[in-house]
Amino acid sequence: MEHFEQLNQCLQAGNLAELRQMLAEMNEVDIADFLQELDKEHTLLVFRLLPKDLSADVFSYMEADRQQLIVEGISDKEVQRVIDDLYMDDVVDFLEEVPANVVKRVLRTVDADTRQTILEYLKYPKDSAASLMTPEFAELHEDMTVKDALEHIRQTATEKETLDVIYVIDRTHHLSGFTTLYRLITTEGDAKVSACTDRGVLSVGTMDDKEQVAKTFARYDLSAMPVVDHENRLVGLITADDIMDVIQEENTEDMEIMAAITPSEKPYLKTGVFELAKHRVLWLLILMVSATVTGRIIGYYNGLLQSAVVLASFIPMLMDTGGNCGSQASVMVIRGLALGEVGMGDILRVLWKELRVGLLVGGILSLVNFGRILLFEHVGVMVAVTVSLSLYVTVIVAKCIGCSLPILARRCGFDPAVMASPFITTMVDAISLVMFFGIASNLLHLAA
Amino acid sequence: MEHFEQLNQCLQAGNLAELRQMLAEMNEVDIADFLQELDKEHTLLVFRLLPKDLSADVFSYMEADRQQLIVEGISDKEVQRVIDDLYMDDVVDFLEEVPANVVKRVLRTVDADTRQTILEYLKYPKDSAASLMTPEFAELHEDMTVKDALEHIRQTATEKETLDVIYVIDRTHHLSGFTTLYRLITTEGDAKVSACTDRGVLSVGTMDDKEQVAKTFARYDLSAMPVVDHENRLVGLITADDIMDVIQEENTEDMEIMAAITPSEKPYLKTGVFELAKHRVLWLLILMVSATVTGRIIGYYNGLLQSAVVLASFIPMLMDTGGNCGSQASVMVIRGLALGEVGMGDILRVLWKELRVGLLVGGILSLVNFGRILLFEHVGVMVAVTVSLSLYVTVIVAKCIGCSLPILARRCGFDPAVMASPFITTMVDAISLVMFFGIASNLLHLAA
Numbered sequence: 001m002e003h004f005e006q007l008n009q010c011l012q013a014g015n016l017a018e019l020r021q022m023l024a025e026m027n028e029v030d031i032a033d034f035l036q037e038l039d040k041e042h043t044l045l046v047f048r049l050l051p052k053d054l055s056a057d058v059f060s061y062m063e064a065d066r067q068q069l070i071v072e073g074i075s076d077k078e079v080q081r082v083i084d085d086l087y088m089d090d091v092v093d094f095l096e097e098v099p100a101n102v103v104k105r106v107l108r109t110v111d112a113d114t115r116q117t118i119l120e121y122l123k124y125p126k127d128s129a130a131s132l133m134t135p136e137f138a139e140l141h142e143d144m145t146v147k148d149a150l151e152h153i154r155q156t157a158t159e160k161e162t163l164d165v166i167y168v169i170d171r172t173h174h175l176s177g178f179t180t181l182y183r184l185i186t187t188e189g190d191a192k193v194s195a196c197t198d199r200g201v202l203s204v205g206t207m208d209d210k211e212q213v214a215k216t217f218a219r220y221d222l223s224a225m226p227v228v229d230h231e232n233r234l235v236g237l238i239t240a241d242d243i244m245d246v247i248q249e250e251n252t253e254d255m256e257i258m259a260a261i262t263p264s265e266k267p268y269l270k271t272g273v274f275e276l277a278k279h280r281v282l283w284l285l286i287l288m289v290s291a292t293v294t295g296r297i298i299g300y301y302n303g304l305l306q307s308a309v310v311l312a313s314f315i316p317m318l319m320d321t322g323g324n325c326g327s328q329a330s331v332m333v334i335r336g337l338a339l340g341e342v343g344m345g346d347i348l349r350v351l352w353k354e355l356r357v358g359l360l361v362g363g364i365l366s367l368v369n370f371g372r373i374l375l376f377e378h379v380g381v382m383v384a385v386t387v388s389l390s391l392y393v394t395v396i397v398a399k400c401i402g403c404s405l406p407i408l409a410r411r412c413g414f415d416p417a418v419m420a421s422p423f424i425t426t427m428v429d430a431i432s433l434v435m436f437f438g439i440a441s442n443l444l445h446l447a448a
Numbered sequence: 449m450e451h452f453e454q455l456n457q458c459l460q461a462g463n464l465a466e467l468r469q470m471l472a473e474m475n476e477v478d479i480a481d482f483l484q485e486l487d488k489e490h491t492l493l494v495f496r497l498l499p500k501d502l503s504a505d506v507f508s509y510m511e512a513d514r515q516q517l518i519v520e521g522i523s524d525k526e527v528q529r530v531i532d533d534l535y536m537d538d539v540v541d542f543l544e545e546v547p548a549n550v551v552k553r554v555l556r557t558v559d560a561d562t563r564q565t566i567l568e569y570l571k572y573p574k575d576s577a578a579s580l581m582t583p584e585f586a587e588l589h590e591d592m593t594v595k596d597a598l599e600h601i602r603q604t605a606t607e608k609e610t611l612d613v614i615y616v617i618d619r620t621h622h623l624s625g626f627t628t629l630y631r632l633i634t635t636e637g638d639a640k641v642s643a644c645t646d647r648g649v650l651s652v653g654t655m656d657d658k659e660q661v662a663k664t665f666a667r668y669d670l671s672a673m674p675v676v677d678h679e680n681r682l683v684g685l686i687t688a689d690d691i692m693d694v695i696q697e698e699n700t701e702d703m704e705i706m707a708a709i710t711p712s713e714k715p716y717l718k719t720g721v722f723e724l725a726k727h728r729v730l731w732l733l734i735l736m737v738s739a740t741v742t743g744r745i746i747g748y749y750n751g752l753l754q755s756a757v758v759l760a761s762f763i764p765m766l767m768d769t770g771g772n773c774g775s776q777a778s779v780m781v782i783r784g785l786a787l788g789e790v791g792m793g794d795i796l797r798v799l800w801k802e803l804r805v806g807l808l809v810g811g812i813l814s815l816v817n818f819g820r821i822l823l824f825e826h827v828g829v830m831v832a833v834t835v836s837l838s839l840y841v842t843v844i845v846a847k848c849i850g851c852s853l854p855i856l857a858r859r860c861g862f863d864p865a866v867m868a869s870p871f872i873t874t875m876v877d878a879i880s881l882v883m884f885f886g887i888a889s890n891l892l893h894l895a896a
Contacts, residue, residue, distance in 0.1 A: 027648060029668050154634050164612040164671070181629045186602055200475060218696065220477050221689035223612070223671060240688040241669035244695065248666065251699040252783055255706075259779035259869065260772055268784040269794065273801060277808040280776050284813055287772055289820070294764035302757050309750050312760050316742035316767060316877050323771075324708055324735055324870045328728050331707035335700055336716040346717065353721060360725040365732055372737070421707065421869045422772045429764055 032061035044073040056085030064097030130206035133227045133236030147189035214246040258420035301437040322394040322432040323425035329402030354403040362395030394432040480509035492521040504533030512545030578654035581684030595637035662694040706868035749885040770842040770880040771873030777850030802851040810843030842880040
């Protein structure tokens with residue numbers, strides 16, 4: 001950010017009035033980024049310079065370690081103001097990351113009502129719909145008149161609340177539908193709220209999985225979604241910006257699993273070396289030991305290799321191409337499953353598709369390979385036939401394994417993303433070598 | 449969907465009144481899914497049963513081939529009504545997918561103003577911010593009074609418009625900020641709109657790249673974003689639901705590139721076998737030919753292999769583990785770059801991190817491997833040392849290559865996602881074998 005240099009100059013020169021002026025014109029996300037790069041003392045100094053109505057917003061975009069530093073450095077009164085100005089989901093996100101003494105400090109400073117709400121929210125599991133919701137939303141009783149409803153909003157709503165969608169509840173506090181501010185201001189004042197209420201409202205339960213919530217959100221193009229408890233009483237609201245974060249987290253998680261990494265929510269540069277190593281070594285060990293099976297196969301055919309050692313030089317090409325073909329199919333299917341484009345019942349349709357793709361792609365690759373060997377390698381025609389035929393079969397098998405394992409994994413209740421490149425490659429390696437040596441011993445009349 | 453069976457029963461029984469009743473209570477996305485599964489005649493029949501205010505919504509969620517079928521089957525008047533009720537971005541998405549005769553038909557039926565707008569929108573490139581925007585938004589002049597502004601909205605706004613954010617323009621039609629309906633109804637009627645206008649409004653240009661727009665959207669947690677032309681005049685609005693689609697498309701694209709697939713926007717099951725093959729075969733060919741380098745290396749060391757053919761059985765384990773280690777590092781960095789968590793200037797920081805992770809992970813893997821070989825394989829200690837040492841070096845090199853190539857690719861203006869598993873694996877294979885044979889010829893005193 002070119003801004004940051006100017007800000008830093010002001011800070012170094014002690015030109016705080018100008019700094020304050022510049023900060024007031026910046027976006028809260030950018031200010032949070034700037035604070036993130038300062039040392040402890042300057043972080044506190046700059047945070048205190050922020051206009052009152054900005055400081056909570058900036059706070060919500062900072063990382064937990066910086067948030068803790070700020071809470072530890074400001075007065076009780078300031079803590080109280082910041083917490084009051086935060087959305088409840090941001091308060092809870094923060095409290096979940098910091099040590100117990102900071103949590104205690106925060107709970108001590110806020111008023112009894114807020115404390116009660118915070119404690120309630122802290123009880124929800126991390127992956128639940130409730131962990132994404134805020135209690136800052138507008139609700140109207142369906143038998144209010146529109147005029148009263150508008151007056152109610154005018155008097156009670158705060159800047160914090162989402163008013164894109166206003167939920168309507170019945171006398172028993174159950175969610176009965178939604179309306180919008182636009183509808184209210186374009187409806188006759190004497191009409192009941194129920195007259196401009198849309199009953200087709202999608203809601204989620206507090207304990208629903210947040211990934212499922214994100215899917216529903218995306219499928220129905222929503223901008224907000226109400227959360228209800230087990231008795232269909234409205235308890236919170238989830239907004240689109242939180243859902244975007246869930247979608248990105250989920251995609252990161254999928255990509256990490258697909259690369260044989262135990263997923264973590266921390267950004268890469270913030271993760272320590274030991275933690276990174278820990279998240280990677282387990283799968284590497286499993287895959288390394290699995291790969292020895294492939295080694296055993298080569299070991300078993302040592303006699304054959306000894307009498308035709310030239311075959312060894314085709315092993316990497318066979319293994320790599322097989323692995324790549326399998327990965328392509330598995331990634332397409334894993335992604336299709338994640339987006340809901342492919343279902344568990346589609347396994348035969350998918351297999352049939354991939355079988356034909358394999359026949360086509362395998363044909364092209366084998367032909368090119370056959371030509372290349374004849375032209376550039378000093379080996380006999382039969383070796384070229386052996387390698388190309390093995391390649392053909394490998395490609396087809398790889399496509400079929402690659403496309404079906406993710407669906408089977410989902411059926412067995414596992415994450416399909418596990419069945420990506422590393423796992424598929426290890427499997428296809430073994431199979432391709434067995435076929436390669438099998439075809440070689442038959443076509444070249446060699447004994448294992 | 450369990451619903452669909454009931455709907456189908458009504459349809460088969462000709463019980464159209466009940467069917468209409470059921471449809472009226474369903475969500476438009478689900479109805480679109482249902483229509484998608486019917487044959488041509490029934491699609492038209494059911495579409496015509498839909499309540500008027502639902503049919504355009506349902507239409508917008510259907511695939512282009514079905515949309516075409518409907519437009520070809522309904523009257524000019526019906527076409528006009530559907531198009532009028534659609535958001536402009538949905539109209540344009542549809543027209544971009546269908547043959548010219550359908551486009552002509554649509555343009556002929558709509559009124560002159562709409563035609564003008566459609567033609568303008570069709571000119572924007574597919575990846576531009578403008579391709580996501582709709583002209584259905586509310587704008588206010590900053591020197592209107594709040595009372596007049598509310599009256600203006602009441603009279604001119606339609607159900608279609610987004611009123612979460614209302615953009616404010618100055619006398620020269622330039623975007624000067626935004627306000628909200630909430631602010632308007634809680635401000636004194638005599639005050640000017642400019643008094644409740646927030647000037648810190650982020651906007652994008654019509655020709656900006658849509659991926660960049662999605663990043664800004666996610667970074668600043670926006671729910672809507674104004675689009676301005678090159679003279680900063682407000683021309684359209686982008687909403688969060690369209691951005692979610694862009695984010696998912698972009699993630700799919702990244703995953704496909706990472707699996708050596710030429711990306712496409714079509715869902716997997718809708719893509720034909722030839723198209724799938726076409727998107728996969730190019731990269732496979734490139735990688736296959738690259739893998740022959742690795743084969744050449746083995747060929748070069750044939751003499752060495754002949755005198756110690758047992759070494760061949762460790763090749764798959766070495767290659768796979770090296771590939772997996774490299775992929776892990778590259779995926780973490782590719783994702784970090786995509787999310788903006790890793791910058792191009794971070795290359796040394798990333799290398800230093802991965803070097804240490806490599807030392808750690810490589811150490812663990814080599815030790816386990818050393819123990820496994822001694823315990824389970826009937827080979828000498830020096831072979832175990834050779835293999836484990838090669839593994840150690842391979843892991844470290846793989847981590848360093850895997851993490852730095854994506855950043856270098858970005859620096860050179862390429863998509864970092866290209867530097868994922870398939871490409872890294874092919875490179876690491878060659879390097880690991882050179883080191884393996886180098887170490888073997890030194891430690892085991894074998895001649896190449």
